[in-house]
Amino acid sequence: MSITASPTDQAVSQPAIHIDHVSRHYVMGESSIRAVDDVSLTVPTGEFLALLGSSGSGKSTLLNLMAGLDRPTSGSIHCGGRNLAELSPLELARYRRNTVGMVFQSFNLLPRMTLEENVELPLRLAEVERSERAARVREALEHVRLAKRTGHRPSELSGGEQQRTAIARALVNRPKILFADEPTGNLDSATGEAILTLLREIQSSMGMTIVMVTHERHLAEKFADRLATMGDGKLLSTNASAAFSSSFLPSGAAQ
Amino acid sequence: MKLRDMTELAGRNLREAILRNSLTTLGVAVGVASLVAMLSLGVGLQQLASSRLTKSGLFDSIFVTAKSNLRGPGAGPPATRAASPKARPLDEDARAELTKLPNVIEVYPQIRFFTEVRFDGKPFATVVAGMPESSKQSGAFDGMQGGFFSSPNADEAILQIEFAKELIPQTKDLIGKDLVLRYAERQSLASESGGAAQNSGGFSVVPKEKHLRIIGVVETEPASGFGGFGSGRLLIPLPVAETLRAAQVNDLRDVLRGGSSTDKPAYASLSVRVKSPSLVDATEKKIKDLGFSAFSLLDASKSLRIFFSVFDLLLGIFGSLALAVATLGIVNTLVMAILERRREIGVLKALGAADGDVKQLFFVEAGVMGLTGGVLGVLLGWMIGQALTLATNIYLKRQELPGVQISSVPLWLIAGAIGFAVLVSLIAGLYPASRAAKLNPVDALRYE
Numbered sequence: 001m002s003i004t005a006s007p008t009d010q011a012v013s014q015p016a017i018h019i020d021h022v023s024r025h026y027v028m029g030e031s032s033i034r035a036v037d038d039v040s041l042t043v044p045t046g047e048f049l050a051l052l053g054s055s056g057s058g059k060s061t062l063l064n065l066m067a068g069l070d071r072p073t074s075g076s077i078h079c080g081g082r083n084l085a086e087l088s089p090l091e092l093a094r095y096r097r098n099t100v101g102m103v104f105q106s107f108n109l110l111p112r113m114t115l116e117e118n119v120e121l122p123l124r125l126a127e128v129e130r131s132e133r134a135a136r137v138r139e140a141l142e143h144v145r146l147a148k149r150t151g152h153r154p155s156e157l158s159g160g161e162q163q164r165t166a167i168a169r170a171l172v173n174r175p176k177i178l179f180a181d182e183p184t185g186n187l188d189s190a191t192g193e194a195i196l197t198l199l200r201e202i203q204s205s206m207g208m209t210i211v212m213v214t215h216e217r218h219l220a221e222k223f224a225d226r227l228a229t230m231g232d233g234k235l236l237s238t239n240a241s242a243a244f245s246s247s248f249l250p251s252g253a254a255q
Numbered sequence: 256m257k258l259r260d261m262t263e264l265a266g267r268n269l270r271e272a273i274l275r276n277s278l279t280t281l282g283v284a285v286g287v288a289s290l291v292a293m294l295s296l297g298v299g300l301q302q303l304a305s306s307r308l309t310k311s312g313l314f315d316s317i318f319v320t321a322k323s324n325l326r327g328p329g330a331g332p333p334a335t336r337a338a339s340p341k342a343r344p345l346d347e348d349a350r351a352e353l354t355k356l357p358n359v360i361e362v363y364p365q366i367r368f369f370t371e372v373r374f375d376g377k378p379f380a381t382v383v384a385g386m387p388e389s390s391k392q393s394g395a396f397d398g399m400q401g402g403f404f405s406s407p408n409a410d411e412a413i414l415q416i417e418f419a420k421e422l423i424p425q426t427k428d429l430i431g432k433d434l435v436l437r438y439a440e441r442q443s444l445a446s447e448s449g450g451a452a453q454n455s456g457g458f459s460v461v462p463k464e465k466h467l468r469i470i471g472v473v474e475t476e477p478a479s480g481f482g483g484f485g486s487g488r489l490l491i492p493l494p495v496a497e498t499l500r501a502a503q504v505n506d507l508r509d510v511l512r513g514g515s516s517t518d519k520p521a522y523a524s525l526s527v528r529v530k531s532p533s534l535v536d537a538t539e540k541k542i543k544d545l546g547f548s549a550f551s552l553l554d555a556s557k558s559l560r561i562f563f564s565v566f567d568l569l570l571g572i573f574g575s576l577a578l579a580v581a582t583l584g585i586v587n588t589l590v591m592a593i594l595e596r597r598r599e600i601g602v603l604k605a606l607g608a609a610d611g612d613v614k615q616l617f618f619v620e621a622g623v624m625g626l627t628g629g630v631l632g633v634l635l636g637w638m639i640g641q642a643l644t645l646a647t648n649i650y651l652k653r654q655e656l657p658g659v660q661i662s663s664v665p666l667w668l669i670a671g672a673i674g675f676a677v678l679v680s681l682i683a684g685l686y687p688a689s690r691a692a693k694l695n696p697v698d699a700l701r702y703e
Contacts, residue, residue, distance in 0.1 A: 069605055069696045090609050097607020108602045108700065112271050122606045124260040169606070 014081075016177050016209035017043040017066055022075030023233075024061050035061040036072070037233035045176075048203050048210045050220035050241070053230035059213045060181055062230065066211060067102055067179045068095045080176070097126055101170025105182035107162040109154040115141075115165045116150045122173045140168040143206075144198060160191040167198065171206075178202070180212040184219060192216075196223040256612045258619075265619040272592065279581075279588040280628045286581030287632020287676045290574030291668060292639035297567040299640065299663035304559065305532075317527040317539050319353065320548045321345035343546045344521045353527055356541055358534045363387040364522045366496040367487055373435040374422050381418050383436065384487020385496025389528055401430040401471030404492045411492065412436075412467040418488035419472045426472045436465040436489075438499055465499065467491065578676070581628070582683045585621055589687030592620075593694070600691055601699025610692040617688035618681060625680025629673035636672070637664045 024036040036058045043049050043066075051059040064070040065077060068084055071092075077084040080099060087095060096102070109118045119137045128136065141150060144164040154162050163183060170178055180199065184192030200223050203210050214220050220227050221241045228238045256264075269276045321344055343349060353362045366385035371378050390396070391403045396413075404411050412434065419426040422434075439460040473490070527549075529538045535551045542549040593600070600613055640662030648658040 064697050067605070069700075090611070093604070093607055093609035093612075095607075096605060102605050104605075104700065108598070108605070110599055110602065112267065121603075124264070125256055125603070125607050125612065127257050127260075173607070 014045065015042045016045040016047070016079065017041075017211070018078040019062075019066070020076045020078070022062075022065060022072045022077060024058075024065060024070065025073045034058075034233045036065065038075070039230075039233075039235045040075075041228060041235060041238070043177075043209060043211060045209050046203070046207050048200065048223065048225045049212070050224035050227050051211065051213045051230060052215065052217055052220055052227055053236075054215060057230040058233040059230045061233075063179055063181055063211060063213045066177075067100055068092045069102075097122065098173055099175055100177045100179060101167075101173065101175040103163070103166050103170050103178065103180040103183050105185035107154065107159075107166045107186070109162055109165055109169070111154055114151050114153055115146070115157070115161075118154070118165055119169045119172050122169060126173055136172055137168075140172040141165075143171055143202060144168045158191075159187045160194060163187065163191075163195050164198065167195075167202070171202070175208075177209045177211065180210065182213055182215070184214065184216065192219065193222075199223070256608070256615065261612075261615055261619050262623070265616055265623055268592070268596070268616075269620055269623060272595070275588055275591070276624060279584045280624045280631070282581040282584040283578070283625060283628025283676055283680065284581075284631035284635055286574075286578035287629050287672050288635035288639060289577035290571065290675070291633050291636025291664065291672045292643075292662070293570035293574035294567065294668055294672075295636060295640040295662040295664045296643065297563065297570045298665060298668065299644075299661045301563040301567070302663050303659055303661060304563070315529050315532050315535060317529065317535060317542060317549050317551045319345065319525045319527055319542055320523070321349075321521065322546065322548050345523075345525060345547065346521045349545075349547070350522065350525060352545065353525065353542065353547075356527075356538060358530045358538055359527055360530055361387055361389045361528045362525050363493055363528075364497070364525055366493065368438065370436065370438045372489060373437060374432075379418070379421060381488045383438070383489045383491060383496070385493035386413075386487075386490045387493045387526075387528075396471075396473055399471050399473040400427055401469075403471065405470070407492050407494045409492060410465065410467050410495060411470045413471040413473055413490040414469060415488040415490070416472055416474050429469045429472060432469050434467055434469060436467055436491075438463055438465070440499065463499075578679060582679050585624060585680050585683035586686060588624075589617060589621060589684055590690070593617075593687055593691045596691075597694065597699045600694050601696045604694070604696035605700060613694070614688040614692035617691050618684050621680045621684025621688070622677055625677040625683075626673065628680070629676030632676060633664070633669050633672050640664060 019039060019041040022036060022039050023034065026033045026035055039058075039062060041062075051063060053059040061070065065072055065084075066079075068087075072085050075085070079095070082091075082095075084092065084095065109115075110121070113121070116137055119140055120133055123133045123136055141147060144167045146161065146164045146168060149157065149161070154165065157165070163186075167178075167183075178199070183195055183199070187195060196219060199210055199212070202208050212220070212224065217227075224241050226238060227241050229236045350362050350364075353359065364385075367382060369380070369382050371380055373379075386404075388407050396403055399413070401413070404413070414422070414426075414429065416426060419429055422429060440463045527538065527542065529535055539549045539551055603613060603616075644659075644661050647661050651658055
């Protein structure tokens with residue numbers, strides 16, 4: 001598998017995400033916790049970036065900031081020409097709905113909805129016409145190669161199937177960036193690898209930018225284009241992964 | 256999110272915690288039911304009272320007399336009388352004029368005379384009263400044996416039951432039988448001896464007879480209305496009574512006063528019936544402007560209405576207390592739902608739901624509970640009202656009294672109660688909804 005040329009060209013002209021001196025502090029009683037501490041990072045369009053680090057390193061917080069689930073205490077996060085830090089709550093919700101997709105460790109499917117209904121949920125939020133929804137759901141499920149048992153509830157499915165559904169749900173509104181927070185954390189290694197292979201396929205076939213948080217370095221090195229390692233809220237290093245001789249360079253990375 | 260999607264999701268959420276949500280909805284239903292039952296009782300009793308009063312003819316009638324007729328001790332010195340040049344006789348023209356007034360249903364004289372009736376060859380003394388056509392609707396004839404007069408000019412009679420029992424004990428057998436009315440017809444002397452003698456105002460009394468067919472027996476005393484001289488026990492159609500020209504008590508009084516000095520026979524008094532008690536005031540004023548004396552018992556009905564307003568208010572307050580408790584139930588259920596559904600709210604937000612979407616979702620859930628509770632509550636309240644009516648009627652029946660409808664659920668009460676339930680639920684949903692909307696998605700997703 002290799003990276004197609006076109007995303008690379010785009011990456012040079014306009015990165016998918018540009019993080020500039022971003023900090024996120026939490027106040028816990030008397031003390032202030034610097035979950036993310038002055039991080040700068042650029043993710044070129046079409047890149048599969050893995051955020052590595054031990055727990056508490058701030059990698060998930062950084063992902064949440066990029067995904068528009070959280071706001072930085074200081075600094076700016078640019079995506080598609082807009083600074084997320086300056087968006088209104090409604091604009092940020094629209095960003096989450098239309099521009100990005102999110103996949104979680106624990107799948108976070110709604111338990112009382114069928115797979116199809118779970119995938120349809122973002123379409124409801126986006127007020128997509130009912131007539132169009134079925135086709136969009138089918139399209140998203142095809143991307144994750146789930147065709148059977150789509151009328152079942154999540155509890156009736158395996159972890160791998162649930163995560164595929166979650167990915168389909170993240171893709172259904174045709175986002176530009178896919179964020180994955182420990183997507184393999186609740187899966188056995190074989191299933192985990194299958195999910196990452198799927199993400200890799202989505203990246204290349206759809207030209208998707210993917211940012212994945214993981215603490216499994218070997219998986220990151222196998223599937224991601226580039227690894228960014230965090231520790232104590234700081235970005236420690238970024239380097240191209242061993243598996244892919246990526247042409248991406250850490251253009252805006254903090255040193 | 257579109258309302259349809261919102262409602263679908265809300266319905267799904269409500270079904271998920273079916274027991275808790277049903278109990279909450281039931282709480283609302285009980286609250287609404289108590290409110291509806293209380294108010295329906297208030298409305299029903301008010302309707303019962305006011306319909307009885309309206310039917311009695313006391314509150315929608317104006318009693319009209321000629322100003323000159325009020326002369327007498329205490330009516331003021333002659334100078335006062337001279338100051339009202341508009342005083343006019345209460346004659347046929349006046350009656351026609353009163354009939355033309357807006358909102359007037361009917362204008363009729365009080366005809367009532369004491370006379371003798373022959374039935375089965377035996378004489379009976381009784382009071383005959385003329386019944387206006389409108390009295391059929393008054394409710395006084397509800398539950399009568401037989402039927403009402405076939406036409407305003409029919410030679411038919413309805414007997415009051417006390418009198419009927421005097422005739423024969425089995426009053427049912429009376430219907431269809433004939434009786435003979437013996438009365439004294441008043442014949443004006445003036446009409447016989449020419450215009451010059453008119454000023455005498457005298458009349459002779461000629462005995463006459465009239466055959467009447469008994470068509471009904473009534474238990475109430477329909478003729479005991481305002482301005483009457485006591486109850487009529489043999490009722491005949493008013494136009495028939497008018498043709499009899501029977502000598503009345505007033506005639507002699509008029510002779511003594513010299514009041515019958517005009518060309519045409521004048522009425523001692525006329526009753527003006529208007530469409531509703533609320534129109535009495537205005538009509539009474541118009542009648543006075545025409546130059547007659549008029550009075551009504553409106554003030555009594557006003558205080559009655561005030562009484563019922565306060566009564567309704569008190570019942571409403573007690574009903575609302577139950578609904579207030581139910582409201583707390585909704586708040587509790589929704590706050591619990593937020594705790595339970597933290598993660599789901601987080602997922603919705605991560606997928607792009609705006610704060611407003613989450614808020615609306617909780618709002619719709621509260622509204623659906625309110626609407627369902629409201630509809631159920633109205634049904635329940637109506638049933639309580641019916642049960643109370645049933646119980647009351649069983650009691651009344653034991654006392655050998657006619658049944659009544661003591662509770663009434665008019666359309667405005669149904670709509671109002673359901674609307675109120677939804678409104679209260681939405682207000683109850685305000686706090687939980689805004690709390691859910693403010694939930695931080697990162698915290699919510701971390702929540703296990």
